[in-house]
Amino acid sequence: MSIIKLLNKKLDRTIFTTPTHNQKAQFSQNYDNFYKNDFSEIEGYDNLANPKSAILMAQGKVADIIGAKHTFFITQGATTAILAAMKALINPADKVLAARNCHKSVFNGLILTAGYVEWFMPDTDKDWGIYTKIDPKKLESTLEINDYKVFIMTSPTYEGINSDIKKISEICKKHNTYLIVDEAHGALYNFSNDLAKSAISQGADISVNSLHKTAGALNQTAILNINNDIRNIDTHIFQKAVNVFQTTSPSYPLLANIEACINYLTSKNGTDEIKNLLLEIDKFKKELKRFGIEFLEDENHDPTKLFLKKEGISGFDLSDSMYDEFNIEDELNNSVGCLYLCGIGTTKQKLEKLKNALKKVRTNPSFEPISIDFQPFPLVKMQPVDTFNRDFIYVNKNDSLLKISNIMLLPYPPGIGILYPGEAIQKWHLDYLNKDVEVIV
Numbered sequence: 211m212s213i214i215k216l217l218n219k220k221l222d223r224t225i226f227t228t229p230t231h232n233q234k235a236q237f238s239q240n241y242d243n244f245y246k247n248d249f250s251e252i253e254g255y256d257n258l259a260n261p262k263s264a265i266l267m268a269q270g271k272v273a274d275i276i277g278a279k280h281t282f283f284i285t286q287g288a289t290t291a292i293l294a295a296m297k298a299l300i301n302p303a304d305k306v307l308a309a310r311n312c313h314k315s316v317f318n319g320l321i322l323t324a325g326y327v328e329w330f331m332p333d334t335d336k337d338w339g340i341y342t343k344i345d346p347k348k349l350e351s352t353l354e355i356n357d358y359k360v361f362i363m364t365s366p367t368y369e370g371i372n373s374d375i376k377k378i379s380e381i382c383k384k385h386n387t388y389l390i391v392d393e394a395h396g397a398l399y400n401f402s403n404d405l406a407k408s409a410i411s412q413g414a415d416i417s418v419n420s421l422h423k424t425a426g427a428l429n430q431t432a433i434l435n436i437n438n439d440i441r442n443i444d445t446h447i448f449q450k451a452v453n454v455f456q457t458t459s460p461s462y463p464l465l466a467n468i469e470a471c472i473n474y475l476t477s478k479n480g481t482d483e484i485k486n487l488l489l490e491i492d493k494f495k496k497e498l499k500r501f502g503i504e505f506l507e508d509e510n511h512d513p514t515k516l517f518l519k520k521e522g523i524s525g526f527d528l529s530d531s532m533y534d535e536f537n538i539e540d541e542l543n544n545s546v547g548c549l550y551l552c553g554i555g556t557t558k559q560k561l562e563k564l565k566n567a568l569k570k571v572r573t574n575p576s577f578e579p580i581s582i583d584f585q586p587f588p589l590v591k592m593q594p595v596d597t598f599n600r601d602f603i604y605v606n607k608n609d610s611l612l613k614i615s616n617i618m619l620l621p622y623p624p625g626i627g628i629l630y631p632g633e634a635i636q637k638w639h640l641d642y643l644n645k646d647v648e649v650i651v
């Protein structure tokens with residue numbers, strides 16, 4: 211079926227995925243005709259690569275709200291914001307410490323900057339099968355042994371776990387390491403007092419937000435925020451780095467969508483929507499807990515990310531049942547549970563539908579939970595920059611142990627690598643590999 215025909219079909223299910231806007235504009239902006247606003251940088255319309263008027267003012271307004279020195283509007287997703295932040299800070303052979311649960315754009319950023327990576331393993335929660343926080347003590351001892359130019363990490367995680375960015379940024383400052391926080395899933399933190407504190411307000415040097423994931427904006431909208439007290443680097447370096455990756459024909463409708471989204475989030479309607487959503491989620495959880503549903507929660511968890519499990523059924527089977535029998539699609543699932551994402555645009559009716567379905571899903575009294583096994587510490591044999599465009603051969607996976615992978619093993623979502631090019635293939639990886647594996651020669 212053609213793309214046009216596909217999009218003309220009515221969506222036949224309820225989705226709890228990104229973007230959360232429910233396929234409707236949640237704030238006013240003239241989208242009757244996308245073409246009407248589709249300009250290049252004609253006279254009087256400012257230029258994203260060197261903004262001087264409307265775009266500069268809009269970015270400045272957002273930076274003031276967030277408490278940043280500068281905010282860049284990005285029309286190609288958090289991916290581009292991450293690449294630009296890395297390009298601005300990392301020179302070839304600079305040492306980079308990266309949390310292993312980072313999005314794959316970080317690995318690609320390492321290829322593009324030629325930074326040398328060491329991976330940092332975040333804590334794990336075996337009951338839920340997920341990566342959780344960055345342990346500040348473990349980070350401190352890592353930074354004491356080696357100098358790193360940059361530490362890059364994700365908070366919140368896909369499932370809504372927040373790390374203690376205040377402590378982490380203090381440790382990074384003490385060790386002269388720039389802290390980049392991929393806050394793609396925490397865009398709302400900048401605009402709500404009812405959620406966790408934003409990374410910038412807690413001292414991160416850089417934060418990156420996807421506005422399309424949970425903030426109600428269109429796909430590809432994102433912002434890159436630079437902290438006021440960032441050391442020894444001028445804002446124009448970030449502009450230069452953004453311009454390396456950003457198209458020279460940015461979409462004005464998307465730029466206006468970023469502005470409209472943030473105007474909405476800071477308006478009474480926007481803050482009320484977040485408050486109401488949190489109230490509805492609270493009621494939703496209270497009721498479902500009486501039906502054998504357990505939610506991932508802790509004192510600083512982002513409640514808009516409903517990661518849940520049901521007694522008597524695996525996460526995989528729950529996901530299939532919800533899809534096949536109730537037409538409800540989750541964002542991701544593992545052997546334990548399913549993630550249903552909420553945000554700007556998630557209605558009470560949608561939550562009601564999810565709740566009713568979750569109550570009805572059939573379970574099996576003799577169900578045995580599947581034990582969770584996390585990836586081993588990666589063995590980096592070749593730096594990411596050296597892996598690109600290498601000669602490779604295919605070997606049978608049974609002969610691939612400790613050979614250097616030329617492939618990226620990356621379940622998506624969440625887009626977290628379990629094996630990247632340049633890493634030794636370990637016994638643990640064998641179950642995930644195809645019969646023939648590309649290895650670098």
Ligand SMILES: Cc1ncc(COP(=O)(O)O)c(C=O)c1O
Nearest residue numbers: 287288289313364392394420625
């Ligand atoms: C943690 C994280 N960072 C960055 C990204 C990339 O975001 P975008 O799709 O806006 O480029 C994703 C996408 O899933 C993500 O999960």
